[in-house]
Amino acid sequence: MSRIKQFRHWVDIIVEDLVSMKVDKHVVNGGMAASGPIHIGKTRGELFIQAAVVRGLKKKGADVEHLLVVYTQDPLKAKPPLVTTEFAKKWKGVRILDVPCPEGCCSNWVEHWMKPFYEVLDDFGIENLKIIETSEIYKSREMVEAVKLIVEKRKKAREVLGRFKGAKYPEDWIPFKPLCPKCHNIATTKAVSIDLEAEKAEFTCPRCGASGKVDLTQGKLEWRLEWAALWQVLNVTFEPYGKDHAVVGGSRDSCVAIAREVLGIEPPKGLAYEWVYVNGKAMSSSGGISFDFNEWPKVAKPQVLKYWYYSAKPMTHLDFSPLKIPQLSDEYDKAERVYFGIEKVKEPKIEENMKRSYEIANNEEPPKEMPIQIPYKFAAMLAQIIPEKEGFGRQAAEKLIKTGHIKEIPSEEGLKQIESILRRAGYWVRKYAPPHLRITILEKLPQDIANKLDEKEKEFLRILGEKIGERKWTPDELEAEIYRLAREVVEIGSKKAFRAAYKVLLGRDSGPRLAPFILTLDEKFVIKRFRELT
Ligand SMILES: [Zn+2]
Ligand SMILES: [Zn+2]
Structure with a gap:
């Protein structure tokens, strides 16, 4: 398809920029705090930007790895309503990997929140994603070396961080939090001293009163130092960051300074992205404001979410509400019609953006033929009239012919598409739709x-x-x-x-x-x- 010269999609601009870097291999990284449910907002800049860039780099023939770091070495910070007050109190400060599942259904806290996320990655077309937990990274030789280097140069680190806001530390600061071997506290333990030769930290734990020595694999760095150390250990070449880190003199800048001045490495290229809001509030896992990632495929095609993210620039403010699902879905369908040349858009740049975003949302391999489309709210109505049982796709197809949405009974594949559209719209209407969209046909006339x-x-x-x-x-x-x-x-x-x-x-x-x-x-x-x- 021919492209208008001046239009370049932001994903393509990033890819071209990365291609010009002189590296043998690209490592494109994202990070997930396993602090609560993985909401759709987190995936914008920690999963989907990366996935598109990885694909773009591969297309250019680059050697590239797609990483996702899961922060399992962090202390529990959850509060009600996410957990009960008792639970929050009982486990506060404990490493989340050692916190039990809040609902008793899996082996620990991390698994409870990450499993539903992992289960839908396939649906979203995320493949060859390498997932690494920070608890594992800390056990590696490279990370121990990075910890040692930072501890050794802690005066320098303190001076560097001191130039930035919110990062003032005492003179005797040791930037390493040991993991208490007895109660798994990793929030308030104190490193009394560090033996770099023996690679051990002497600690005290105010939570349980324990003291003693732990290996340097058992603990964590102050988070800014941890972030920079991960860049080094994982050889990250590109990693976007949330806008909270983006302000001048903010945490991203401080990590860049740590990378250069303490670790002696060039930091990866970055990209600031804006959070996704729910009904005007920033999504937050620990605060329980969320639309869960694994909920999305139940209400709409995965491509609809991806298209929403890719068609907007990364710093565009996006406000989500479950009530917006029909609109987002219809916007995706429109882009699809534009891509297949069935519909035109006046502004060429907008048209190009729609087409390119559609391709990216479809992993650069859009379907050969245009899939069947049904306007979302109409599908929601249909789903309430036709019960979901054997052959309901054909039944729906017959009605869709009458309403002019399709011309003839489609192939088996087409019938499956109809069933899937109806299943999603039906789920949405039952769970999220406003009352006026919920209908029940009167079987008998009262x-x-x-x-x-x-x-x-x-x-x-x-x-x-x-x-x-x-x-x-x-x-x-x-x-x-x-x-x-x-x-x-x-x-x-x-x-x-x-x-x-x-x-x-x-x-x-x-x-x-x-x-x-x-x-x-x-x-x-x-x-x-x-x-x-x-
Ligand atoms: Zn569970
Ligand atoms: Zn303890």
């Missing part, structure tokens, strides 16, 4: 509803019932006919007419767009319902 209709309303419904049975309708034709009957034939006005129809079908005053809604219902049922009143 007498009180029938009694409340006046003669004009009954007449309108009776004639509409007759008309429906007379011929095949498209949604637009039927809609025009409804208006014509209401205004010109029965003369009750469209508002009253629509209300009457919704009343006898749903028992309420309003509902989904009437004409396509009627066409998705069983025709005999509708005719009988409209005509049983008179």
Whole structure:
């Protein structure tokens, strides 16, 4: 596909920049704190930017590794409502790898939150991701050497960090927190001294009163130093960072200074990204404000989330709400139509961005043929009419032909696509949709509803019932006919007419767009319902 010259997608710009670096191998890294549920916001700059860049580098023939560091050597900081007050108190400061599963369903805290995340990586097309836990990294020879170097040069480290905000340390500071072998405290232990020769730290633990010596593999560096040490040990060449780290003189800058002045390495290239918000609040695992990553494939195609992230620049403020799922899904479908040349966009740059983002969201390998599309809210309605059972895809396809969404019964693959769209929209409507989108068809017409209709309303419904049975309708034709009957034939006005129809079908005053809604219902049922009143 030909591209407009001046347009370059931000992912491609990063890739080109990295290609120009003189390194034998690229290591593209992200980080996950296993502090609570892994929400979709975390994946923007710690998983998906990386995945796109890795693919881009591979396309350019570069040797590249995609890493995800999971911070398992951190102390527990969780608070209610994520955990109970007792749980928070009991395990506060303990290394999360040693904290039990909060719900008793897996072997520990880390597994409890990371397992659901790992389970959907395939769905999101994340492959060849190397996951490393910091607890493992600390056991490596390279990390022990880095710890020793930093401890040795701690005066320099203190001076470097002292130039930055929020990083003032006492003169006798030892930037290493031993892991208490008795109670697994890693928050308030104190390193009394360090024997670099023997590679041991002498410690005291105020939590349980223990003291003694531990190996340098048993503990952790102050987090800024840890971050820089990980760059060195893992040979990271690219790692994005959240905007909280991005301010001038902020933590990213301090880590860069540590890398250069203490470790003597060139820091990786970085990229600041903006958090994702939920209903206006920043997503936060430990605070329990989250839309879980593994929830996404249940409500929408994984590509929809990826497209949302890739089509916006990394520092664009994105606000998520489960109510936005239909809109995001429809926006993705639009990009798909644009990609397949079915729809045009006025602004060429926007069109190019949509197409390129669509390719990236599809791992650079978009489908050969355009997949079946159903507008999300329409699918949500359909999902409430057609029960999810054997052959419901075909049943839906028949209705979609009537409503003009598809032309013919699709192949097996197409039927599967329909089923998957309906399954997701159905899940969404049951769990997240506002009440006005939730519908229940009245199997029987309650007498009180029938009694409340006046003669004009009954007449309108009776004639509409007759008309429906007379011929095949498209949604637009039927809609025009409804208006014509209401205004010109029965003369009750469209508002009253629509209300009457919704009343006898749903028992309420309003509902989904009437004409396509009627066409998705069983025709005999509708005719009988409209005509049983008179
Ligand atoms: Zn569990
Ligand atoms: Zn202890």
